[in-house]
Amino acid sequence: MIEGDDKVATFFDGDGVARVIDFAALRKDSIDVGTVVRADAPHHGVALPIADGFVVSHSAATGAGTLEFHTADGAVPQRFDTACPNLNGAAVSDTHVLGACEDGLFLATAGDGTWTSEKVAYPAGIGAATRPSALRGHDGLPLHVATAGPAATNDGLLVFDARTRGWTHVRTPDRALDVALAGDGRSVFAVLADGTFRVYDAQSGAETASSRVLAHPHDPSQASSTPPVIVVGGTRAYVSDPASKSVAEIDFRDNARVARILDVGVSASTLGVVGL
16 A cells, blocks of 8 residues: 555555545545556556656566556556665655655656656665565655565664665664654654564664564564554654553654553554644
């Protein structure tokens, strides 16, 4: 599920179709699908809403892992020359889209009605087991953050700056389970396997604050256990603790202070913030 361009698109691998809901409809309490985007064939893919259209993955069987731009009426005016084999993780901003490929980061930029694409190498030390598998950002910001690999093989977190094409690799004291970016782009947040919430400077990677948010450390080797997740709303961050069926609300501007613990009664695997 990818948010962008005032829409949210959910891609269904089994039929190669993305169903899109406009935020305008959501604001009216409607979850009716406004647009259906069809890829060339079923595959593990994405549809990224941007510039009144969608950047859509092309099945590996016929497209060698490429992506293409679809207009809202289904036309395909452009296919990108930059391949993205084994795409696993993507994000969209107001002017660009990102895709985490096995051989680097796919970056496509929109400008003056035309698109350009390129492949940006991962930083030194990042390989198949530690490449990003999820990317987080905010509209209007050039920064995106990701865990450096899944929990089982994690090596901290990564910050990518689309302006400079530069990376910052932050090696955390324990495995990073989820990450998020502050709305002003100044801070990066991570929840670690040791049960702590960490705040890092987005430019330098230096740790600036931390607090304990999980009742117990999370063991990534337990495949059946639900990992914690982070979501940001305004000046607060929210971290789920599935084991205790609670969510911690954190004032990240006040030395990562835990403002309150919300008993939600379920082992939350996904969080969202509304009404801010």
